[in-house]
Amino acid sequence: MSAEERDKLIKQNPAYGEIVCRCEEISKGEILDALNSPIPVYALDAIKRRVRPGMGRCQGGFCSPLVMKILAEHKGVKVEEITKANQQSKVLLGDTKGAQER
Secondary structure, three states, rough: OOOOHHHHHHHHHHHHHOOOOOOOOOEHHHHHHOOOOOOOOOOOHHHHHHHHOOOOOOOOOOOOOOOOOHHHHHHHHHHHHEEEEOOOOOOOOOOOOHHHHH
């Protein structure tokens, strides 16, 4: 995409201007497009295969938490409920800090 085309797309939908994966230059808009596609995406690896966040140099060290947050918001669930590949592959087991420490 040329710089002019990208600017036009960002003006139409600001989510395309929010870069989630620095290595692969994947925007939040691209991830949302995958989540809203006719074939549903339910797991972190499914988004990784479809849009490529986490396939770059850092192997998801930077973008995986952001992708999980976007996926959780889209599904209307807690981040702890997001899975890596299937229903049994939980990424997070729970909150690491107690509610009293916040």
